[in-house]
Amino acid sequence: MSIGTLSIGELAAQAGTTVKTVRFYSDRGLLPEASRSGGGHRRYGPEAAARLRTIRSLRSLGVPVPEIARVLDSGDTLEAVVARRLDDLGSQLAALRWREAALRALQDGTPEQVADHLELIGAVSVPPSTSALAHYWRRLLPVRLSTRLRAAVTEAAVPQPPADPTPGQVLAFARLHALVTDATDHCLVSHRPATTETHPDLLYDGLHEAYQLAEAALRADRDPGLAQALDCYVAAHARASGSRDSPDFRRALGVGLAAADHPVMARYWQLAGELTPELTLGAADLRLREALTASTAA
Structure with missing residues (x-):
């Protein structure tokens, strides 16, 4: 026996x-043996108890x-491990909150709605990913748009x-996901402004x-500021179209923008507005178009 x-x-x-716990961590290399007894039994150094308490x-x-193992033997810091665990827990909690809201959405629906809601919600990953929405915008934006503006707009x-x-937001995101997934290339081209094909950066900047x-x-809540925004909005369209x-x-622009309205885009911004308290690009565009209509009427 070693002293x-x-x-x-x-x-x-x-x-x-328990002995079983010690053997488990020892077999996985977390508790190195100091020696073996004459009968082949494991012996551990005096530092092993503190090491075992850290492991537990x-x-x-x-x-x-x-x-x-990396914390004990490879120089990985405890702070780094804690940070990773907090990130993991954040993701797990987000997934749990999403699942809870999704289940409440099913619970709150009428018997006629449950099957439809289940199909919508089931098509979305948990936690939800926005990759399908980003792909939609990559297809929608003009091919010649710069990488900088493409990333900023997306x-x-x-x-x-x-x-x-909320349960309603889970359904809104699920409907938005279904909308962009089902959008056809013809649909995307049909509500892309014509001026974006020739000078897209001028317009989007x-x-x-x-x-x-x-x-x-x-x-x-400042009207003069909205008038300034409208001037900038009109100037962007004017520059892009030469x-x-x-x-x-302005009158022609108002008519052209109204003609370019597309139900898919209108639905997109309606659903997006249910997911964020911020003003969406669609809501800002609508307010500017309303201001444009009012200014031309005046």
Whole structure:
């Protein structure tokens, strides 16, 4: 027997656990043996009890065995492990909140709605992914649009699923997912502004600025700010089409934008608005078009 070493039973007693637990962690390399007795029994060093308590504490927090091994032997810091576990738990909690809201959506529906709601919700991953929505916008945006603007528009146009959704928001996201998944290429082209094909960056750069001005004006409830946003909005369309801002151009623009209305896009922005408290691009565009109509009528 080695002096100062512990038998497996002694180690288990010191750490307040069972022999079976000690053997489990020892077999997985987390508790190295100091030696073996003449009869082949495991012996552990005096530091093994503290090491075993650390292992059990980390396991109680759900840290996987391979990560514990990295903390003990490979220089991985405890802070890094804690950060990863918090990220994992955040994802798990988000998934649980989504599932709870989804189940309540099914519970709240009428018997006639349950099958439809189940099919919609079942098509969405948990936690929900926005990849289908981003793919929709990549197909919708003009081919010649710069990478910078393509990324900026997609980020602004794709609503993020709420962290703590209501049953209605789960259904709204599921319907939005179904809408973009079912959209055909013909549908996408039919509600793409004609001016975007020739000078897309001129148009989208100006629209981005106009939407920012409109959002600020609407949040502050300032009509002069909305008029400034409208001027920027019209100027973007004028530059993209090689025209200049004039009363005739504004009237023609209003008619053209109204003719380009598409039910899929209108439905998209309606559902997106249910998912975010922020002003969507669609809502900002609608307010600017209403302002354009009012200005030409005046």
